[in-house]
Amino acid sequence: MPNTSILFALDALTGALFLLTAIGVVATRQVLASLQLFILQSLLLTLSAVLLGIAQGSIHLFAVAAITIATKTLLIPWLLRHTVSAEVYRTREIERVLNIPSSLLIAAILIVLAYVVADPLLTVVGLPFDQVNLPLGIAAMFLGAFTIAVRREAVPQLLGLLAVENGVFFAGVAIVPNLPVIAELAAAVDVPVVALVVGMLTRRIHARLGTTAVGRLASLREQ
Amino acid sequence: MELAALLLVPLLASGFSLLPAGRRFAAPVTLLGSVIVLALAVAVAAEAARSGRVAASGEWLTCDGLGALILLLVAFVGFTAALFSWGYVAESVKHGRQKSVRLYYALYNLFVLSMLAVPLLANVALMWIAVELTTLVSAFLVGFEDTPEALEAAWKYVVLTTLGAVLALLGFLILYWGSRIAGLTPFTWSGLVEAAPNMPPALLWPAFLFILVGFGTKVGLVPMHTWLPDAHSQAPASICALLSGVETTTVLYVILRLFPVVGVAQGLDARPWFVGFGLLSVGIATLLFIHVRDFKRMFAFSTVEHMGIILVAAGLGGADAHLGAAYQMVGHAIAKSFCFFAAGVTVLSVGTQDIASVRGLARSSPLAATALIAGGFAIAGAPPFAVFVSEFVIFKAGLASGQYLIVALLACLVVVAFCAVMFHINRMVFGDAQHEAPAMAVPRSCKVTLALAAIPLVIIGIYVPAPLYDLLKAAASAMGG
C-alpha cells in the first residue's frame, strides 16, 4: 500500500525531527529557545499522533493530538509566562554543568542506548510505526532526563521533564492507540499541573533566593 | 459505597479548608474528616479481611487485602498527622502567613486523598495518576517552611519523583500494550494477572524494569534515593510522617503489585531484582546512618532502609516472607510516623535539627527524649516493637527457604543500622543539657498525638488482633505468596 508507506515515511521524518528537538533542548543556551524547541517538539508529537490516527483509523489518537495541542503548545507556555517571572526568560546563557560538545556526545550515546533498550521490545510483532516511535520516544525520554541533569536553571529543567513526558507519549501513541479516553484526559490534566506546580515553585525560589539556578542549590547533601 | 466516601470526605475537607474563614476551622475540619476516613478505612479493612474483596461504584473502585492494608495505614497516619498539625502548624506560622495555613490544610487533605486513591482505583492508568498527584500535591507541603533548604528539597522532590513517575508511565503503557496483545482484559491489576501468561515476555520485562526504577525513585530505593533525605528532613514534621510513613509504602505497594504479574510470566524472575535493589538500599542507608548529622535525616535514611527490607522480603518469596513484608509495612508506618512526631517535638524544644548541638534532652525536655528513645527503638527493630517481630519473621522465612546469604547480609546490616540509630539518639538524649529553656512550648495537640500514636506502637509488637492478622494474611496472599 503506497498510502501507508508515505504515512510511515512521514512519521519517521516526524520522529527524526522530534529527536532533533530533544537534542536541541539539551544543547540550546537560551531559555526562550528551549521553550520554543519544546513547543516544536509537542507539535511534532501531535503530528505523529495524527499520522498514526489516520493510519489506524483510531479516534483516540486524534483526541491525544487535540489534548497535546491544547495543553503543551498553548496552556503550558501561557502558564510558564504567568508563573515564572519574565526575568527568567531574559537569561541568555543558561548555566550548565557540562559544555555543549560533551553534552552532545553524551546525547549521541544515550540515543544508541535507547535503541539497545528498545530492541527487545521491537521483537514483538506490532505495527511498523512501533519501529520508529518506540526507540525514538525512549531516546527523547533519555535526552530529557539528561537535560535535567546538565541544566542548572529551573525552567530548562522543567522543560527537560516535560520533554521526558513527550518522549513517553511519542512511544505511547504507537504502542497503545486505544487507551481509555478517561486516562488520556487525566494525563492531559497531569501535564499542566506539573508545569503549574514547578512554575510556582520556581517563582517562590526566585522570590526567596533571588536566583533560579536550582542546580546551584547544594546546602543539602551528605557530608 | 464506603470506598467512594473514603475519597469524598478528604475532598470535602479540602474544600472547606480553602474557605476564607478556613483559618479558624481548617484544622478541626481536617481532623474530623480524618477521623471519618479512619473509621471508614477500618470498616473496609475489616470487610476485606473477612471476605477478600469489596467493590463499589461499579468496577472503578476496588480493594483487596493488600489495598485495604495500605488504606488502613494511610488513614491512621493521616489521622495522627492531622492531629499533630493542629498545634504544630499554628505554632510554626504564628507570625503572619495566615493564608498559607488554609493552603496547608487544603493540600494536606488532597495529599491524603491521593494516597487513599492509589490502592482504591481499579484502573491502573488512573492509579498512576493518583501516584503522580501525591507528588504534585505534596510539593508545597515539603517547601512549606519556606526556608532555602526547604525549597531546595521541594524542588528535588518534585523533579526527581515526577521524572520517575514518567518512566513508570512508559512501563504501564507497555503493560497495556501487552494486555492488548493478550486479549481484551480490563486494565486492572487482576486483569493484568490474568493476561500476564499470554503477554510476550519481551514486553513484560522492560515494563517491569521501567516501573521498578521509576516508582523506585519515589519509594527512595538506592541509587534513586537522593531526594528522599532532603525532602523528608525539610518538610514540617506532620508532613514528614505522611511522606515517610505512608507515601513511600503506598508507592511500594504498586511495585509489589507487579510481583504476581511478572511472577507468572514464563522464564522471568523478578525476585533477584527485588532482593538486589532491597539489599543495596539497606546497605547504603546503613552506611549513611553512621555519619548522619541531622536527626530528621537519620529517620529518613531509616525509611530507605525499611523500604529495602520490605523489598527483600517480597523478593525472598513464600507466604511467610510476604506476611513479614506486610507486617513490616504496618510496623514501619506506625513507628516512622511516631519518630517524626517525636522529631517535630524535639525541633520545637531545641530549635535545631543538628544532632551534634543537641545534648541532654532527657533533662531539658523529657517528653521529647522519651519519644525519641521509644521511636528509635521501634524503627531500629528492638523487641518488643513490631519491626523486630516482622524482621524476625522475614529472617525465619528466608532461612526456611534456604536463602542463607541474603538473610545473613540483611541481618548484619540491620544490626549495624540498629547500633548507629541508638548511638545518635543516645548522644542527643543523655549528657549535660545545653539548652536551658525550651525554644518553644510544645502544643497540646502534639502531646496528645504522641500519646495516641504510642498506643499501637507498643501494642502491635506484642499482640496482633485477629482481624489485623487476617488482613495481613490477605495482603500477603495478594502479593502472590
Add this chain to the structure above:
Amino acid sequence: MIALIVYNIIQVAVVVAFAPLVEGVTSRLKEILQSKRGPSIFQPYRDIWKLLHKDEIVSEQSSWIFRATPYIVFAAPIFVALLIPVLTRYPLFFAFMADMLGVGFVFALAGFFACLAAADTANPYGPMGASRTRMVGFLAEPVFIMVFLTISFVAGSTIPYIVQTRWVTPIANFFEPSHILLLMAFLMLILAEDGRIPVDSPSGQFELAMIDRSKSLEYSGRGAALMKWAGAMKFFVLIIVFLNVLVTPWGLADSMDLGSVLLAIPLVLLKVFCFLLLLVYIESSLAKLRLFRITEFIGAAFVISVVAVITRLSEM
C-alpha cells in the same frame, strides 16, 4: 562516446561560467533582504575581469607554493565538476574517476595548498586564517566522513549517480528521516566549509575576525582573480553536490540528446536560485558565532548525522 565527452565539457563550462553569477546573486539577495539595493549580480565578473588586467605583486620571500596555489585551487573545482552530476542523470565520460570521497580529497588538496600559501607569505593574517581554517576543517572532517558513511549505508554506494536516484525511487524515500537529517547535516557542513555565516562572514572586511578569506589577502592581480573565481566555483560545486546528489535529481537531463542537456542548464540554475533564497535567509537570520562556539555548531552537525545513521538502523 563523443557526446559524453562533449556533455562533460559543457558541464565544466557551466560551472566555470555561472559560478561568479551565483556569488553575485547571493550577495544581491542578501542586500535586498537587508533593505539595501546591493551591487549588480554581475559584479563578480567585473571584479574578476578587473583583477585579471592588473599587475601581480609577489613577495620575494615567498616560494613557488605561493605562485602555484591559485592554479591548483582553480583546477580543483573544475576537476570535481568532471565527476559529479551537474546536468545529467547518467554518468558522463570522466565520472568513473572518483566517487564522492574522491571529491572530498580533491577539495582537501586545494585547501591544503591554500593554507600553505597563506603561511608562505608571512603576512600575519594569512597563517592565522590558515590555522583557523584547519581548526574548522579538523572538526568538519569527521562529520563529512559520518555523512558519507551514512549516505553509502542508506544508498548502498558512494557513486553520486547511484545515490541521487535512491532518494526518489520510490518517492517515499524522500521523506525518510535519514535523508532529511543528512540534508541538514550537509547543509551545516557547507556553511562551515565554505566559510559562511554562522561560521565565518564572507563579506566581512575585518582581518582579525576572518577565517577563510584572510588566506588570500596577499594575492593581487591574476592570482587574486583566480582565487576569487575558484572560491565562487567551490561554492557552486558544493551547492550542486548538495542539490543534485543529496536532495533529488529533479531537473536533470534524462536522455542523451543535446537539447535536453541544454534545457537542464536553466532548470539547474533555477534550483540553485531557490536554494540561494533559503541560504540567504539562514545567513541573514543568524549571527556569526564566536570562534570557540564553532565546535558546538559542528558538534550539532555531527549529532544530526549520527541520528541519521541510527534512525536508518531502526527502519531496517
